[in-house]
Amino acid sequence: xxxxxxxxxxxxxxxxxxxxxxxxxxxxxxxxxxxxxxxxxxxxxxxxxxxxxxxxxxxxxxxxxxxxxxxxxxxxxxxxxxxxxxxxxxxxxxxxxxxxxxxxxxxxxxxxxxxxxxxxxxxxxxxxxxxxxxxxxxxxxxxxxxxxxxxxxxxxxxxxxxx
Amino acid sequence: xxxxxxxxxxxxxxxxxxxxxxxxxxxxxxxxxxxxxxxxxxxxxxxxxxxxxxxxxxxxxxxxxxxxxxxxxxxxxxxxxxxxxxxxxxxxxxxxxxxxxxxxxxxxxxxxxxxxxxxxxxxxxxxxxxxxxxxxxxxxxxxxxxxxxxxxxxxxxxxxxxxxxxxxxxxxxxxxxxxxxxxxx
Numbered sequence: 001x002x003x004x005x006x007x008x009x010x011x012x013x014x015x016x017x018x019x020x021x022x023x024x025x026x027x028x029x030x031x032x033x034x035x036x037x038x039x040x041x042x043x044x045x046x047x048x049x050x051x052x053x054x055x056x057x058x059x060x061x062x063x064x065x066x067x068x069x070x071x072x073x074x075x076x077x078x079x080x081x082x083x084x085x086x087x088x089x090x091x092x093x094x095x096x097x098x099x100x101x102x103x104x105x106x107x108x109x110x111x112x113x114x115x116x117x118x119x120x121x122x123x124x125x126x127x128x129x130x131x132x133x134x135x136x137x138x139x140x141x142x143x144x145x146x147x148x149x150x151x152x153x154x155x156x157x158x159x160x161x162x163x
Numbered sequence: 164x165x166x167x168x169x170x171x172x173x174x175x176x177x178x179x180x181x182x183x184x185x186x187x188x189x190x191x192x193x194x195x196x197x198x199x200x201x202x203x204x205x206x207x208x209x210x211x212x213x214x215x216x217x218x219x220x221x222x223x224x225x226x227x228x229x230x231x232x233x234x235x236x237x238x239x240x241x242x243x244x245x246x247x248x249x250x251x252x253x254x255x256x257x258x259x260x261x262x263x264x265x266x267x268x269x270x271x272x273x274x275x276x277x278x279x280x281x282x283x284x285x286x287x288x289x290x291x292x293x294x295x296x297x298x299x300x301x302x303x304x305x306x307x308x309x310x311x312x313x314x315x316x317x318x319x320x321x322x323x324x325x326x327x328x329x330x331x332x333x334x335x336x337x338x339x340x341x342x343x344x345x346x347x348x
Contacts, residue, residue, distance in 0.1 A: 016226075016230055016253045016254055017177070017178060017179070017253070017254060017255075017256060018178060019223065019226050019254065020179040020219065020223060020254050020255075020302075021178040021179045021182055023218075023219040023222050023223060024179055024182055024183060024219060025182070027212070027215035027218055027219060028182075028186060030215070031207075031211060031212055031215060048193065049186075049189055049190060049193050052189040052192070052193065053182065053185045053186045053189045054185075056185035056188060056189060057178075057181055057182050057185045060181055060185070061181075
């Protein structure tokens with residue numbers, strides 16, 4: 001192959017899984033580095049394929065962090081405040097998550113008192129703020145809504161806002 | 164204070180497949196407006212990039228030997244075990260099963276439940292999965308050549324193509340003797 005390729009000293013990496021990535025990166029730079037200069041001379045275009053690839057990897061890893069934040073809500077936060085975990089978590093993999101609680105403690109007194117379903121929102125407002133606040137501290141802006149079909153079961157819908 | 168779990172080895176072992184998947188997806192996008200996008204992509208991923216899998220393997224074996232303390236393999240069966248149970252596990256976080264040994268003991272299959280390279284790629288319908296799977300074959304070939312084994316590696320089944328499993332067929336060709344280039348002492 002023409003030119004020189006620099007390879008990181010692999011033994012310095014604690015985690016073996018990162019090693020093939022380092023070598024792949026070197027090959028990507030060797031293959032695409034010169035190529036990008038040919039195809040797009042615009043600003044930022046010179047390393048377009050390389051940067052675009054990095055961007056996609058960053059997005060994927062960031063999404064993992066988002067999921068971890070939601071898991072924190074469902075386990076640690078819920079246990080701290082409600083002494084139980086959320087019963088189910090779903091996502092559409094596009095930033096919307098639904099937390100399902102089959103027996104939401106703040107709705108139980110209301111259920112027992114046979115209140116009207118349309119009064120449920122005032123019993124959920126605090127928890128909306130709780131979720132939003134926790135996510136803000138974890139670095140995410142969000143919008144929280146809910147749906148209550150049968151007391152005391154409740155679904156919280158969390159939409160992570162992309163900035 | 165953050166309730167976020169820091170990446171452990173699992174995230175790390177996905178980094179390679181995640182990156183390669185992202186690369187393929189990005190290249191598809193970069194060339195989508197080309198008149199001959201399929202031909203361009205095939206060229207880049209098959210003829211231009213494919214040999215680089217070999218380069219990766221050639222470097223990776225050095226890291227593997229230093230990291231794993233695996234001794235010299237006495238036969239191809241031992242080699243198969245090391246590839247599946249040590250190397251794949253260490254670098255990709257998965258352990259393929261070894262099956263379908265030829266009677267002569269010179270061919271075997273690595274069975275993966277899924278194709279590790281396709282987890283993170285969005286492939287246009289008209290592209291064969293072989294385009295990027297061959298990178299992994301190049302890695303295997305390059306690595307084994309550095310320990311004096313000439314082998315052939317190819318994907319014979321792929322879950323992306325509708326097969327039940329992903330199967331890499333490994334064939335031992337010959338032992339590579341140390342040859343000094345002509346003219347050297």
